[in-house]
Amino acid sequence: MIYCDAHCHLGSRYFEEDREAMLKRMSESKVAKAIVICCSEHDLMIGKKLTDENPGFKLAMGIHPQDLEEHDFARFKHFKKLVAEYKPDMIGEVGLDYYSHPHTKTYQQEFFRKQLELALEKDLPVDIHSRKAANDTLQILKEYPIRGIIHSYSGSIEMARLYLKQGLYISFGASVLFKGSHKPAEVIKQIPLDRLLIETDAPYQSPIRDHRHEPCDILAIYEAIAKIREMETQELCRIVENNFDRVFER
Numbered sequence: 114m115i116y117c118d119a120h121c122h123l124g125s126r127y128f129e130e131d132r133e134a135m136l137k138r139m140s141e142s143k144v145a146k147a148i149v150i151c152c153s154e155h156d157l158m159i160g161k162k163l164t165d166e167n168p169g170f171k172l173a174m175g176i177h178p179q180d181l182e183e184h185d186f187a188r189f190k191h192f193k194k195l196v197a198e199y200k201p202d203m204i205g206e207v208g209l210d211y212y213s214h215p216h217t218k219t220y221q222q223e224f225f226r227k228q229l230e231l232a233l234e235k236d237l238p239v240d241i242h243s244r245k246a247a248n249d250t251l252q253i254l255k256e257y258p259i260r261g262i263i264h265s266y267s268g269s270i271e272m273a274r275l276y277l278k279q280g281l282y283i284s285f286g287a288s289v290l291f292k293g294s295h296k297p298a299e300v301i302k303q304i305p306l307d308r309l310l311i312e313t314d315a316p317y318q319s320p321i322r323d324h325r326h327e328p329c330d331i332l333a334i335y336e337a338i339a340k341i342r343e344m345e346t347q348e349l350c351r352i353v354e355n356n357f358d359r360v361f362e363r
């Protein structure tokens with residue numbers, strides 16, 4: 114029985130001090146598969162090394178919507194060069210964030226489209242970040258027949274169904290652990306099991322305030338989801354691992 118973390122930033126500067134210890138805790142907790150999200154060259158350097166060393170780790174590269182301040186053609190050109198050089202398994206995380214950066218909507222949409230086009234060209238799946246932007250995300254996704262994952266999903270079941278219709282997987286994080294959070298539970302109950310993924314978004318989105326999240330913490334999320342689905346954690350592990358592998362099948 115192994116656990117899969119469908120979204121974590123293992124190259125993050127937040128792990129600089131004790132990355133080896135964090136990775137040890139991760140492997141001791143049997144979190145053997147992970148999508149290593151790299152949104153900076155710093156993270157990419159470390160992410161590349163980790164994914165080369167660990168057969169269960171997949172490399173994802175993307176320009177995050179929060180990192181865009183203006184239209185920047187040179188930046189995308191450079192990103193394309195890095196993709197050719199590092200040969201990632203996935204493009205991401207990419208998408209739209211109108212919550213933190215409502216003033217850069219246009220740039221965000223443009224870079225989202227460009228990166229989806231690149232994913233299609235390279236035949237790679239995409240990891241999608243969407244915050245307060247579900248309608249625009251869906252409209253853009255409808256233009257591109259991509260494979261991939263909606264990361265850290267916290268929307269309605271109706272919207273989830275529309276993403277599922279696009280063939281996407283839906284990934285849930287620690288929001289299922291928050292007290293009084295009925296909505297994720299209601300959505301999780303209705304998601305087809307063969308489209309369900311689980312993630313930490315480590316070092317971010319810890320269920321404990323001001324705490325650094327780690328991949329080893331994913332066990333609690335698995336247990337919560339297994340409880341919601343009224344199934345054994347072991348069975349959930351098997352299903353999620355299957356889904357994780359299928360994301361990367363061509």
Ligand SMILES: [Zn+2]
Binds near residue numbers: 122206
């Ligand atoms: Zn993330």
